[in-house]
Amino acid sequence: MQGIAVPMIGGMITATLLSMLVIPTASQLMRRRRMAFERSEG
């Protein structure tokens, strides 16, 4: 494969996985944890 193509495709794959899976999961985990405490206080 061409020298520049590998990192380009790698970047497209990792950026997609990061924004579609990792970030929503992290956000959901944080939200759930925060809500658990808000419920116990309120």
Add this chain to the structure above:
Amino acid sequence: MKLQLKIPPVIVMLLFSIVMWLAARALPQFTRFHSANLYFAGAILIGALVVVFAGVAAFRRARTTVDPTRPEAATAIVRSGVYRISRNPMYLGFLLVLAALAVWLSNAVAALGPFLFLLYMNAFQIEPEEQALRVKFGAAYDDYVNSVRRWL
């Protein structure tokens, strides 16, 4: 039972995580939660992963083993990359993972976990490794020990 080098540190870290999580669950009166803690925990976790992967990458480049149960199988002293800063970056990374979990849980009892992990690692993993490496590499290893610290 001799515990030296028996349990791979990743497993030790997972066991510590489970105990910390159970402790935080069982003792909520020691929890002081703030939502900013979640962002701190995330930042520490990212740092931890960077440190661990930097360590593994340096071992790969030197073509030596990362098997923590057989330090005598090591084929080279790695002094490059993160190994200029810490002699045990992978274990330092595991310690940071536990620190991130402690911040995430925001529980005083769970926060003891990283300290106990550090003591466990020194006694049951790092010191036996150091002895094996000293036997294997001799003065070259002593030289490295004298120039880079064990954790940071």
